[in-house]
Amino acid sequence: MSRSQAARRQASPKWSANPGGRRLWRTLSMVVLLLPAGAVLLPTTLVLVVFMMPTLAAWLVDRQPGRALATSVCLLNLAGSLPGVIQVWTAGHDVAAAQWVLSDPLTWLAAYGAAAVGWLLFAVLPPVLRAHHARSTARRIRVLQNKQETLEKDWGPEVAADVKAAAEADGPGAPAQAA
Amino acid sequence: MSEAATRDRAGEGHDRAAAVGTGAPAASDAGKREQPAADKTSSDKAPGDKAPGDKAPGDRARADTAQAGKPGARGVALGKYITIDTGVRLPHLDRPTALAYGASDSRTPTEQVFVLVCDPQVPPRLDALHSLAKLRGVPLMIPVDWGPVAWGEGGQRRYAICYDRPVDPVLAPVGGELPQLREDQLIERILRPLFRTFRELYARGLTHRAVCASNLYLAEGGNGACLLGECASAPAGMTQPAVYEPIDAGQALAVGRGSGALSDDLYALGVLMALILRGQDPFQNSDPAAIAAQKISKGSYAAIMGQARVSLTLMEPLRGLLCDRIDERWSLHQLEIWLNGRRQSPKQPSLPTKARRAFNFQGRDYWTAPALSHALATNWQDALRVLSSGELERWAERSLADEKQSKQLAATLASAQAGDGGDDRALARALVALDPAAPIRLREFAARIDAIPQALALGFDDRDRRTAFVEVLRSKLPQRWLEAQPQQRPDHPQVLQQFERMLWYIERDQPGYGMERVLYEYNSGWPCQSPLLAGSYVSEMEDLLPALERRAEQDVPDSAPIDRHIAAFCGANMKPAPDRMIQGLGDPNPANRAQATVTLLADLQRRYGPTQLPALCEWMARRLAPLTESLHNRHVREKVNRRIERAVKSGSLAELRAAAAGSDLRQRDQQAFAHAKAQYAQLARDIAWLEEGGLTSPASIARATRSVATAASAIAAGLIVVVATIVYVT
Known part of the structure; x- marks a missing residue:
């Protein structure tokens, strides 16, 4: 890109330069598309709105980038809501069918139970993963140290001279591997 | 060796009381014999012309040692046919720098021969030996065979030359009374035979340079043919008594006289005639x-x-031969004319032109420039004072009759006062200007221009001699001497070039060059002076590796097998010179030096043999240790070591060179080592990352949790959808 082109681009403000505005436009366009769909599929929409409340809650709670918690809860919540939606569709797909489905505790249990499993995964996985990574770390360190030993055996201690010199320069207490 | 020392050595062996062997004719009958062994090994033997049992040059040298070097052995082999009887000393045949021993020749068992065993510090005239051996039918001692022989215990080697044993005694031993000869005896028994000898020598481009009464064999009473003694056991002119030398050679050191020219031999003949006529040597005790x-x-x-009277007949050749100006001295042709009976009036002596006023130096008046030059040269310290006082310049300007010489001297002295090179050099230049015919003189150093390298060689261990030699070259005294000559010769530019080349060598300090290179380059056949070859007498390339092998068999020295002397010896004697390999010997990196050494040794073995040198290989293998140790990779190092061991066992230096880590291998090893270091550092970084919680940190766990949970949710949701679909569809 030439310098003049860059200057022109910098001088002319555009909407794409504002990420907040872009997100607003995207949300509005989705609402415009979904609103008619929601109106046409009103029974389904009613069931989903009620059953997908845990996802909404997760969405509001999860502030991490990528919103992994919300995604997990959403996926399972959606899967759990599927029986209720199918019942609405099989019962004629009208508001009465929706009311009937919403009055069925089993469908509630399926939707909210699945969402709970999503929440549960986030509660249970960290200690499990910590234990797993601890073991994996020790094993990988052993493998790497073996490779270093092989190199030292083949090339002599000079091959580690730089690493050891750097470790000594860092301080007597520093580990030898700290390159 | 000083003149006095030479005289002393000459006096030792000339005991006239000893009986002289009989049976050998005066003139050599060497025509019956084969070419000497030393000749064959160097040039004449064709590659495929090997007799049964004949060996490679190196093997021959080793065989000589094995045969003759045993302690207590009386017979020492010289070549294939001569056996030296070390128990039979012949002191009456001794030469100033060589001892005579009885010997026998298996080809002619009835004829008596003797061998001169040369002083190891004074090499013989190897270049003259080959030509002398080809002379026939002249009354001259002809060498029968020659070469290095094992001598004494400890594997020492000396150069020995075999001659036919003369029948008659010497004319007069050194310091002895000269016999009275009639005029006709002098002409027919001495002058005419020596004329024939000189003619043959001159035809072969040789000079004798040892014509004196103590080296001339003549029957008692002057009846019978004379025999001129040998001239090859010492450098030309070195053993000659000073009285037999022309003025310029007499002014030089004994080692600085050089081969000279035929005119020197003719002068010596004139001196010999004069001394015989006079009956004594008037300079017997003079320095x-x-x-x-x-x-x-x-x-x-x-x-x-002196005041001795001489007939008009003999006065003519005497004055002609003793003429001090070379251009006026009798030539061989003039002597021949005189011998043929054509008589002329005797030549009048042409003394140097006298100055208008004498120069007083040390209480004596000097009327001629050469006389003053000689006096100044022999009193160097006083001469320096005279030079600095400016008296010499004034005297030269006002008193010298030769205007050109006066101007030259003034210019030389002016440059000296300008501080060009110091007082010694200035005085040396002034001496050249004063007497251009004299040798080049600087402090104790004095040598004719063609003998300067020889003077260096014969005093190489003398620090003062080496310093003087370098000063002579750096102050361009040879150039000034050549410029000062009244008559320029066609070979002067070539001589000049030689001295410039010598200076070029000296200015380079790396092995293979320097003073050592000058020593071997300009003294053909000079034995290698390396301490590693002490006593081995290595004068030919073929003998170098066997000598090193013998050295290694004794004990492997800590030093490299190629030192400065050996490198220079190789540079001077190998044709073409291995300059690239020699330059590698001066590499600051020990590994590269070792590589260059083994390459040069392998090249020597390829060119000159012998095929197996296990001890030398072992020696070289130790020197290759830094080269092998410089390899980083253990496997490569072990592989190279195994190959070196195999090469040592085979005794092949070429294999050893191939086994040694070459620059390519070392470069590849270095690159691989750099890669290994980078790899090691990366591993260290990975370990450090893991140890610092790269996988177990809360952030990492959270990240992993998010990923795993999302994936698990997706899978579970998918399964549910599938199951639900199946259930409701069916």
Whole structure:
């Protein structure tokens, strides 16, 4: 890109330069598309709105980038809501069918139970993963140290001279591997 | 060796009381014999012309050692046919720098031969030996065979030359009374045979340079043919008594006289005639400087003959041969004319032109420039004071009759006062300007221009001699000497070039160059002076590796097998010179030096043999240790070591060179090592990352949790959808 082109681009403000505005436009366009769909599929929409409340809650709670918690809860919540939606569709797909489905505790249990499993995964996985990574770390360190030993055996201690010199320069207490 | 020392050595062996062997004719019958062994090994033997049992040059040398070097052995082999009987000393045949021993020749068992065993510090004239051996039918001692022989215990080797044993005694031992000969005896028994000898020598481009009464064999009473003694056991002119030398050679050191020219031999013949006619040597107890001073002031004829009367017949050749100016001295042709009976009036002596006023130096008046030059050269410290006082310049300007010489001297002295090179050099230049015919002199150093390298060689261990030699070259004294000559010769530019080349060598300090290179490059056949070869007498390339092998068999030295002397010896004697390999010997990196050494040794073995040198390989393998140790990779190092061991067992230096880690291998090893280091550092970084919680940190766990949970949710949701679909569809 030439310098003049860059200057022109910098001088002319555009909407794409504002990420907040872009997100607003995207949300509005989705609402415009979904609103008619929601109106046409009103029974389904009613069931989903009620059953997908845990996802909404997760969405509001999860502030991490990528919103992994919300995604997990959403996926399972959606899967759990599927029986209720199918019942609405099989019962004629009208508001009465929706009311009937919403009055069925089993469908509630399926939707909210699945969402709970999503929440549960986030509660249970960290200690499990910590234990797993601890073991994996020790094993990988052993493998790497073996490779270093092989190199030292083949090339002599000079091959580690730089690493050891750097470790000594860092301080007597520093580990030898700290390159 | 000084003149006095030479005289002493000459006196040792000339005991006339000892009986002289009989049976051998005066003239050599060497024509019946084969070419000497030393000749064959160097040049004449064709590659495929090997007799049964004949060996490679190196094997031959080793075989000689094995045969003759045993302690207590009386017979020492010289070549294939000569056996030296070390128990039979022949002191009457000794030469000043060589001892005579009885010997026998298996080809001619009835004829008596003797061998001169040369002083290890004074090499013989190897270049002259080959030509001398080809002479036939002249009354001259002809070498029968020659070469290095095992001598004494400890594997020492000396150079030995075999001659036919002369029948008659010497004319007069050194310091002895000269016999009275009639005029006709002098002409027919001495002058005419020596004329024939000189003619043959001159035809082969040789000079004898040892014509003196103590080296001439003649029957008692002057009846019978004379035999001129040998001339090859010492460098040309070195053993000659100073009285037999022309003025310029007499002014030089004994080692600085050089081969000279035929005119030197003719002068010596003139001196010999004069001394015989006079019946004694008037300079018997004089030192060479005094003899030269006398000859300069009076002329050689007057100085030697004194008041002695001589017939008009003999006065003519005497004056002609003893003429001090070379261009006026009798030539061989003039002598021949005289011998053929054509008589002319005797030549009048041409003394140097007298100055208008004498120069007083050390209480004596000097009327001629050569006389003053000689006096200044023999009193160097006083001469320096005279030079600095400016008296010499004034005297040269006002008193010297030769205007050109006066101007030259003034210019030389002016440059000296300008501080060009120091007082010694200035005085040396002034001496050249004063007497251009004299040798080049600087402090104790004095040598004719063609003998300067020889003077260096014969005093190489003398620090002062080496310093003087370097100063002579750096102050361009040879150039000034050549410029000062009244007559320029066609070979002067070539001589000049030689001295410039010598200076070029000296200015380079790396192995293979320097003073050592000059020593071997300009003294053909000079034995290698390396301490590693001490006593081995290595004068030919073929003998070098066997000598090193013998050295290694004794004990492997800590030093490299190629030192400065050996490198220079190789550079001077290998044709073409291995300059690239020699330059590698000066590499600052020990590994590269070792590589260059083994390459040069392998090249030597390829060119000169022998095929197996296990001890030398072992020696070299130790020197290759830094080269092998410089390899980083253990496997490569072990592989190279195994190959080196195999090469040592085979005794092949070429294999050893191939086994040694070459620059390519070392470069690849270095690159691989750099890669290994980078790999090691990366591993260290990975370990550090893991140890610092790269996988177990809360952030990492959270990240992993998010990923795993999302994936698990997706899978579970998918399964549910599938199951639900199946259930409701069916």
